[in-house]
Amino acid sequence: MSLGYLALGWGVPVLIILLLTHICRNAERTIDSTLGPKTEIYAGFLGIMIHEMSHWLLAKMFHHRIVDVKLLVMPWDVNLNEEHPCLGYVNTAYSDHSFYQMIGTAFIGTAPIYGCTAVIYLIYRLFTPNLLKLMTNTVESLISNPLSFSWNDFLYNFVGILKFDSRTLLLVTFAFYLIINITLTGFDLSDADLKSSYTAGIWILIFMSAIILPMVYFQMTDFLNYYLIGFVIWIVAIFSLSILTALLVDFGCHILHFFIN
Template sequence: MDFLFSFFNTLLLSFVELFYLLGILMAVGLLLGILERYSNRYLVRTFGPRGILVTAWIGTPIHEIGHLIQCFIWGHRVTKVKLLQLNSPNGVLGYVEHTYNRHSIYQQVGNFFIGLGPIFSGIGSLILSMYFLVPQSYIAFLDQIQHHITVDKFDLSVLKIIAEAVIVIFKSLFTIENLINPLFWIFLIIAISISSHIALSKADIQGSAKGLLTIFVLLVLFNLIAGLFQMDSYRLVVKIAKYNVYVLAFSSFALFFSLITLVLSILFYKIKFLKG
């Protein structure tokens, strides 16, 4: 009976640790998915089924490149790649097919990160675009993170700091100087295109779930071994999980532009509705 109770506590502890380590990342993926779903819904209502293709020529390749890079990192064998296909009969705009060694724990864990690859490539591309096209906004954003965010503290005050960073981005982007700067409009087109296709598909989520299960099993084994040696595994995991401060900070960037995309798609829909 004591063994069963101890094992149950280990499972519960592992679940909590899994949330600390990956919960923020999964929540960001969920929010991006919700924003993209509604944005695309209004775009289709406004411009028809092919309305999504307006942003696909930039957003879809970056989405698929995210999967591709993670495949290379985690040792998966890529069998087929389609960065963009506009005339697919089933509506699939792009895909990356890959295989892996099911006996390799490393490659099994990789399924989680391969599924989430578009979030990494999307955020990275947004930041890179800002760096080259609107550097003053990039500097303002980076300065906000460097001087106000620290991994030593991860509480509700962090959300306030990140919200302030988003406000800084907004103020530095939408200025009179930028509105008359062609590079700003190029950046805005790129940012909207990326954020319109950054969310995970059903296949992406299913692939990530396989890796997530492996990570959970590894955490259970880790906690069982830690218990035998009387180690405080929970404190160690919580300390590692402080990197979520930066996950939130950079994810706010993608969420910000996904929200702008949603607002613009609703605006286009309202304009068409008023004209009609």
């Protein structure tokens, strides 16, 4: 039972982070092989900048010292001889004697997942509230009762939303451009990001174990069932919007690759 709670509270967020990274890396590789290695900068410069700004903001919150920042490497400055060319960076330093700063590396390394999700949610909310409502209702339906979900109803409601006037169509087109630009590059955590999060992530697991195991031993499972499971459902609901968006962008990249190549 204790392992189940740990799998929910620690494993689910980690799985979401790795899944988003995998999907967006796949999309980037596809667009690079289709239109060239610098295309992701032109098509995803907003995502790169939000990615790096998220690192910077979380580094500030956890009191890391900012050594050097470059939000975007211009296409003509990219070193294509590198296996994974650097498109932007935030270099930080922290004290090994500060547990707060050390734990912060887990959140700083994965910060683009939170930052890009927040910005995409805001864009949906500002420009396409009806589509946001449909997508959130779809996620809630899949979480609460996946067997009752109907793709026919989803497509019917989606087509109904697409009946825009010219002004709304312009806003929706602009919103989709922003979302694609952010999703294409924003969620892709580098190997350095993941590596910097690894040790702190293990410490978070140990910390959670120190809380959950005694609670299970003293039969405080009602508390865990209400708060921990509720938290996990909230996390899944929030990030499912990003996962669904990332899957659509990845699918679009593969369609483009199919028609061009």
